[in-house]
Amino acid sequence: MDRSDGTGRAFVAGRKNLTEFVVEALVSAGADAADAALTADVLVAADLAGVDSHGVARLRRYVEGLRNRTINGRARPRVVRETGGVSVVDAGNGLGQPALCFAVDLAVERAKEHGVAAVAVRRSNHIGIAGWYTERAARSGTLALLTTNATPQVAPAGAAEPMFGTDPVSYALPTAGEPLCYDAATSIVPRGKLERLHREGKPMLAGWAVGPDGATSTDIPRVVAGLKAREGYALLPVGGLGEERGGHKGSGIGLLAELLCGPLAGASWSRHTYGPQGADLGQFVLCVDLAALGDAGSITRDVEAMAEEIRGAQRADEEVPVRLPGERRHRCAEERSEHGIPLLPPVVRDLGRIAELTGIKPLGAREVPA
Amino acid sequence: MDRSDGTGRAFVAGRKNLTEFVVEALVSAGADAADAALTADVLVAADLAGVDSHGVARLRRYVEGLRNRTINGRARPRVVRETGGVSVVDAGNGLGQPALCFAVDLAVERAKEHGVAAVAVRRSNHIGIAGWYTERAARSGTLALLTTNATPQVAPAGAAEPMFGTDPVSYALPTAGEPLCYDAATSIVPRGKLERLHREGKPMLAGWAVGPDGATSTDIPRVVAGLKAREGYALLPVGGLGEERGGHKGSGIGLLAELLCGPLAGASWSRHTYGPQGADLGQFVLCVDLAALGDAGSITRDVEAMAEEIRGAQRADEEVPVRLPGERRHRCAEERSEHGIPLLPPVVRDLGRIAELTGIKPLGAREVPA
Numbered sequence: 066m067d068r069s070d071g072t073g074r075a076f077v078a079g080r081k082n083l084t085e086f087v088v089e090a091l092v093s094a095g096a097d098a099a100d101a102a103l104t105a106d107v108l109v110a111a112d113l114a115g116v117d118s119h120g121v122a123r124l125r126r127y128v129e130g131l132r133n134r135t136i137n138g139r140a141r142p143r144v145v146r147e148t149g150g151v152s153v154v155d156a157g158n159g160l161g162q163p164a165l166c167f168a169v170d171l172a173v174e175r176a177k178e179h180g181v182a183a184v185a186v187r188r189s190n191h192i193g194i195a196g197w198y199t200e201r202a203a204r205s206g207t208l209a210l211l212t213t214n215a216t217p218q219v220a221p222a223g224a225a226e227p228m229f230g231t232d233p234v235s236y237a238l239p240t241a242g243e244p245l246c247y248d249a250a251t252s253i254v255p256r257g258k259l260e261r262l263h264r265e266g267k268p269m270l271a272g273w274a275v276g277p278d279g280a281t282s283t284d285i286p287r288v289v290a291g292l293k294a295r296e297g298y299a300l301l302p303v304g305g306l307g308e309e310r311g312g313h314k315g316s317g318i319g320l321l322a323e324l325l326c327g328p329l330a331g332a333s334w335s336r337h338t339y340g341p342q343g344a345d346l347g348q349f350v351l352c353v354d355l356a357a358l359g360d361a362g363s364i365t366r367d368v369e370a371m372a373e374e375i376r377g378a379q380r381a382d383e384e385v386p387v388r389l390p391g392e393r394r395h396r397c398a399e400e401r402s403e404h405g406i407p408l409l410p411p412v413v414r415d416l417g418r419i420a421e422l423t424g425i426k427p428l429g430a431r432e433v434p435a
Numbered sequence: 436m437d438r439s440d441g442t443g444r445a446f447v448a449g450r451k452n453l454t455e456f457v458v459e460a461l462v463s464a465g466a467d468a469a470d471a472a473l474t475a476d477v478l479v480a481a482d483l484a485g486v487d488s489h490g491v492a493r494l495r496r497y498v499e500g501l502r503n504r505t506i507n508g509r510a511r512p513r514v515v516r517e518t519g520g521v522s523v524v525d526a527g528n529g530l531g532q533p534a535l536c537f538a539v540d541l542a543v544e545r546a547k548e549h550g551v552a553a554v555a556v557r558r559s560n561h562i563g564i565a566g567w568y569t570e571r572a573a574r575s576g577t578l579a580l581l582t583t584n585a586t587p588q589v590a591p592a593g594a595a596e597p598m599f600g601t602d603p604v605s606y607a608l609p610t611a612g613e614p615l616c617y618d619a620a621t622s623i624v625p626r627g628k629l630e631r632l633h634r635e636g637k638p639m640l641a642g643w644a645v646g647p648d649g650a651t652s653t654d655i656p657r658v659v660a661g662l663k664a665r666e667g668y669a670l671l672p673v674g675g676l677g678e679e680r681g682g683h684k685g686s687g688i689g690l691l692a693e694l695l696c697g698p699l700a701g702a703s704w705s706r707h708t709y710g711p712q713g714a715d716l717g718q719f720v721l722c723v724d725l726a727a728l729g730d731a732g733s734i735t736r737d738v739e740a741m742a743e744e745i746r747g748a749q750r751a752d753e754e755v756p757v758r759l760p761g762e763r764r765h766r767c768a769e770e771r772s773e774h775g776i777p778l779l780p781p782v783v784r785d786l787g788r789i790a791e792l793t794g795i796k797p798l799g800a801r802e803v804p805a
Contacts, residue, residue: 150520151550151727180521183551183723208699223757224748236691247691253674253681272680279751297749303681304623304673306751310642310680311623311673317760318688320745321606321617328737329578331729335744351721353553357521359701367698374705375690378594379667381649381676387593390687 076413076430077405084109086416086428087124093423094131095138096160104162104193111194112406115397118257119194121408125415126191127160128423135343136160136190142167150179153331154186158343161192165213165348169198172352173205180357185330186348191215196248196391199237202352203244206361210236210351214326217335218292219252220299222308222316225279227292227299228335231255232322237391239355240369247390251319252300256292259285272305272312274298281306295336325349405431446783446800447775454479456786456798457494463793464501465508466530474532474563481564482776485767488627489564491778495785496561497530498793505713506530506560512537520549523701524556528713531562535583535718539568542722543575550727555700556718561585566618566761569607572722573614576731580606580721584696587705588662589622590669592678592686595649597662597669598705601625602692607761609725610739617760621689622670626662629655642675642682644668651676665706695719775801 078086084105091101104127112120130136140159144152152171156164168184175182192198192213202209215230235248253273262269263285276282277297291298303315325347327334332347339345355361378387401407408416413430420427448456454475461471474497482490500506510529514522522541526534538554545552562568562583572579585600605618623643632639633655646652647667661668673685695717697704702717709715725731748757771777778786783800790797 146727146729148724148727149548149550151723153728178519179549179551180519181549181551181553181721183727185728208695220751221745221748221757223751223755224745225751226749228745228748234688238694245694247687249681249684249687251684253679253684270679275751277749279753303684304675305680309623309640310675311619311685314619314621314623314673315681315685317617317619318604320760323741324578324608324615324738328734328741329723329725329728331734334741351551353521353699354518355699357516357518357553358523358555358699359516364698364701367701368694371693371698371704375591375594375598378591378598379596379647381590381593381595381645383649385593387591390690 073435074410075433075435076408076410077433078408078428078430079405080109080113080402082428083112083121083406086425087121089425090124090128090419090423091131093425094128096131097139100138100160100163103166104160107162107193107197109406110197110398113398113401114194114394115401116194116394117409118255121416122412123191123193125419128419130190132422140164142186144171150175150182152182152184154184156186156189158188158190158345161190161346161348164189165192165198166201168348169202169209169211169350172209172350173202173207176207176352176354181353182351184350185325187330187332187345188343189332189346189348190344191346192348194248195233195235196237196246196394198350199235199248200244200246203237203239203246206239206356207352207354208236208238211348212322212325213348214323214332214334214338214346216338217295218256218300219302219319220275221320222302222313225275225277225299226297227295229302229319229323230335231300232319232326234318234322238368239365240372241365243391243395245368245372245389245391246394251302251315251322253303253305254300256289256300259289263289272301272310274300275306443805444780445803445805446778446780447803448778448798448800449775450479450483450772452798453482453491453776456795457491459795460494460498460789460793461501463795464498466501467509470508470530470533473536474530477532477563477567479776480567480768483768483771484564484566484764485771486564486764487779488625491786492782493561493563495789498789500560502792510534512556514541520545520552522552522554524554526556526559528558528715529560531560531716531718534559535562535568536571538718539572539579539581539720542579542720543572543577546577546722546724551723552721554720555695557700557702557715558713559702559716559718560714561716562718564618565603565605566607566616566764568720569605569618570614570616573607573609573616576609576726577722577724578606578608581718582692582695583718584693584702584704584708584716586708587665588626588670589672589689590645591690592672592683595645595647595669596667597665599672599689599693600705601670602689602696604688604692608738609735610742611735613761613765615738615742615759615761621672621685621692623673623675624670626659626670629659633659642671642680644670645676
């Protein structure tokens with residue numbers, strides 16, 4: 066993790082301080098106190114886990130959305146439809162975190178009752194790190210699968226313009242320790258990674274983005290500007306351009322996310338999101354109670370045995386252990402819980418502006434040697 | 436589609452003839468008549484759709500398995516556990532097709548009752564083309580998601596030996612016409628594609644397979660021999676070697692398939708499959724009744740509108756339309772239904788040997804100009 070943006074300055078904040086700052090900022094901007102606390106938890110969990118793009122770097126957009134009423138800080142998620150194990154939740158254009166947490170808890174509850182549950186969320190907003198929710202569900206003894214849509218940035222196979230979001234897909238399963246949790250965007254890289262590489266003077270790779278001419282582009286400033294202006298540049302799904310490395314297959318996983326969160330959830334999708342009535346994002350959660358499939362303890366032990374076998378596989382690089390999804394994030398969270406969360410100077414500046422805007426006490430991140 | 440294997444000979448069979456041949460071969464080898472008919476349908480559907488690797492090219496292994504009793508031709512799938520919308524099916528080491536078809540029909544029925552259903556299958560065998568089953572479920576008005584495990588051929592991210600099967604993931608949704616159906620192996624390419632390229636004197640690409648040294652290999656004969664002998668060569672997941680094109684993300688989708696079909700279904704996985712008691716493969720099906728989510732007609736129209744928007748996206752190549760998953764297969768099936776199914780000479784030879792072995796009437800594929 067780079068702790069500097071090239072300015073030679075680097076900052077660190079404690080988990081508790083940062084969380085309190087986020088809560089205060091959200092409450093000052095009009096969020097309900099409990100919703101603010103939950104949203105802060107999810108945002109800071111991303112920073113802890115090293116997924117800095119989904120952490121407090123997003124806070125300014127939340128605060129602005131609440132202040133200009135494009136996000137309703139007093140919304141309450143509401144079940145608008147329920148049939149057996151299936152529920153549809155209207156998030157009322159509130160913060161995405163409390164809405165999705167409500168949906169996931171409902172899915173766990175319904176899965177305990179029906180063995181399996183599906184909950185779709187509509188009129189929702191940005192949810193932060195998807196793995197936070199699936200891990201929560203896994204801790205209750207279920208397999209959880211979750212996806213969300215987002216503003217269009219990714220080209221489907223064969224296309225040269227953004228139609229899909231970077232829509233993360235996450236799943237988690239209980240183990241004796243931390244849940245086994247996969248959480249990844251359906252694009253190879255997010256836009257934020259391109260911006261970081263550019264800041265660091267590093268190149269982007271061919272196959273990550275496509276230009277309006279249908280060829281891959283490695284021109285970071287043009288790709289980033291094109292994505293922001295929706296001017297024909299697009300990120301590419303896992304597998305990259307064309308079919309040579311399975312880009313058409315990666316595209317199909319992105320399409321599944323778009324189908325589940327758009328038409329099936331009754332939410333907007335792609336260019337129809339973020340209209341005058343709010344983002345209207347969709348989320349989709351599936352939970353299966355392990356106890357419905359068999360003895361939950363025995364299934365969990367089988368999962369662990371499988372994980373051990375995979376960790377013990379012949380390594381591609383002798384120096385690099387074979388890792389399971391989530392292990393890197395869990396280790397990072399331990400380390401940062403103890404030593405603090407590094408924040409990039411632009412994020413620290415952003416948090417400073419938020420303090421000015423809302424009149425709350427500034428964060429006071431500690432400057433450290435870069 | 437190549438209609439020749441370089442011998443200068445090419446053959447074509449009609450759908451009806453080919454289906455009848457498969458039924459007779461399976462029945463002669465000891466399969467129940469109804470199971471044989473269903474299995475023939477699924478196999479020939481693959482040949483029709485252009486997925487030749489999953490069609491009658493597989494028949495010889497089925498016939499041999501039935502004859503030497505590693506597959507039980509008289510097995511009946513049995514529900515061994517049922518909790519709300521969750522069922523576990525023991526396939527009794529029978530043919531995979533009738534077992535999975537039973538499971539999918541059960542999932543549809545339970546989804547109509549509970550809104551959502553999950554059915555896990557254990558002690559199963561090879562299932563043919565996964566999309567056949569999800570399309571069947573979609574025609575009943577559900578979203579279906581399905582995966583199966585298989586013999587290990589794919590290296591997880593960071594590993595240099597096969598631990599995962601090429602495990603296909605398929606999903607399908609109803610539309611006014613054919614279902615929108617995604618069906619793809621979780622590796623970039625299957626072993627069969629390497630064998631075909633080699634026959635045609637064409638190269639394989641870097642990033643498709645990894646050698647025991649952890650580097651990508653493009654030596655087709657060594658890769659294929661290594662895969663067959665389980666000697667350290669492995670195919671790579673969608674995204675390829677390492678993280679540069681999202682290979683770690685593709686690996687996580689393969690892991691999901693292995694988790695669902697192994698520990699969660701209570702079936703064997705990876706190197707533990709195909710033991711002395713049979714293959715003990717697992718399958719996992721999820722169905723969500725669209726009518727539980729909202730007005731099914733309206734959801735289907737939204738799916739179609741989304742599909743239309745994607746088809747109308749700016750093309751990467753002006754000459755190549757943006758296609759949705761399944762469209763190529765559906766077009767191929769129409770074409771082959773009318774003009775016959777091309778069969779490669781080695782497949783025709785295989786079918787000839789099956790006729791000799793079982794004493795049934797030979798297929799009589801028509802030789803055509805190569």
